[in-house]
Amino acid sequence: MTAPLLSVSEISKRYGAVVALEGVSLNVGAGEFFALLGPSGCGKTTLMRCIAGFETPDSGKLTLKSADLSGVPPHRRPVNMMFQSYALFPHLNVYENVAFGLRRKGEREEAIRARVSELLDMTQLAPFGARRINELSGGQRQRVALARALAPRPALLLLDEPLGALDRKLREETQFQLKEIQRKTRTSFVIVTHDQDEALAIADRIAVMRTGKVEQIAAPIEIYEKPATRFVAGFVGEMNFIEGEIARDDGAAFVTSFARLPRAECALPQGARATLGLRPERIEVSRDGEGVAGRVEDFVFRGEYTLLRVRVAPDVVLRVGAYDGRFAIGDDVKLTIAPDAGVLFAESE
Structure with missing residues (x-):
């Protein structure tokens, strides 16, 4: 059996008396779109921050491409994170926002132009390369943030409630775009969401979380039709x-x-x-x-x-x-x- 890209093994995390994660284990395959789904406070964002390196687990093990991530700082992990707020640079135009990570890596200008052009085409932003961020719609900003996160070719992309700021119709349209881009880039995505419809629509597999534990990991159709627990049954659909x-x-x-x-x-x-x-x-x-x-x-x-x-x-x-x-x-x-x-x-x- 092929080794998973990301392996999370018995991860636990406490904040004083509060248990954020308790013995969480899961695997994410290469090229997989994986969703962490659950209500507020279930631990899904804490788990994502542990994977990114922004939080240190109290116990357990994280491996990426079979390499132990213990002690590896965030900037040395082959992982990028797209934040819910998008965290775009308002003083830079669309092109420079997408190019930012590549410039920090010291890539040649010719390679930067080729990569940015590829991503702007893929995200349907090619006509907007010279625009400032405040001149874009919410959906366009979301795509700029996605392109910027993908530009350095991370092995794993983490998405923290990426569609939460969009209205319903735009969110549904963007779900299809997000899944199409993930397929084209063949990058493994892990998305954090509390929106069950979003997880069912875009994920290959879903981990439903509750109070710091994983209740069930399965494909969307199995989560919906064969929920493992009463909590999963009531939370999804x-x-x-x-x-x-x-x-x-x-x-x-x-x-x-x-x-x-x-x-x-x-x-x-x-x-x-x-x-x-x-x-x-x-x-x-x-x-x-x-x-x-x-x-x-x-x-x-x-x-x-x-x-x-x-x-x-x-x-x-x-x-x-x-x-x-x-x-x-x-x-x-x-x-x-x-x-x-x-x-x-x-x-x-």
Whole structure:
């Protein structure tokens, strides 16, 4: 098996009584787009700063290209970091901002011109090389910061919430550009984000973090469809959590206060208390026919679908994605839940 580009092994970091990281381990492959995803305070930025060399772990080991990073200062690591604020030089134009790191390395002017031109073309900034930073839009500044970070050809690029300052539409457009640039340069990217949609859209793999620990590392589709813990299930995407218990008298079933739901797969024993995590889009809704009876209490129009709130029991309201037909508050509906829909979590989780 090919050795990973970056290896993080049992990294821990404390700030007094506060545990920022506790035994974090993960690997990033060459040419991989890797995301550190989690809520504020989960440790993702601290981990990134440890990789960059701005923080020193209390214990554990970091290796890059199989070389131990212990004691290696930030400027001697083959790592660049793109900050959330972009940290561009306002007194320099776009060309000189991108060329800055190359000039510090002492590269020849001919090589600098070739590299800067390549990156300005790649980031669609070629017409703006002579402009000052205050003459650019937010999206253009973000691309200048990216080009500057890539200019010295780092082995690893760290991105700290790089799209956080952009509006939603521009952020979505920039996600595609960022992924395309990463593929073209074949540089390994590690992005820190609290935006689940962003991580799902651009990362090859995601590490979901919580209170200084890694909850799950997997490809986006696995994180979404097969969350390893209840925290991951609730943090990534919308999720219904339904309480119940396991019955095995006539095949595996999940017994709730409103229905008995057959289960295609179930490793839990008879009578075990459990929680079913169920995505709204995995629940089919109709006005009649077979299924669980419910009544629409509210809805939110989302464009391509409508998110319904359907009460199926006095103490249970399910969020349901309706893709066909229009529903109004007070409508009686039937819900169908497939035996393989959702993920079961033991009560202790």
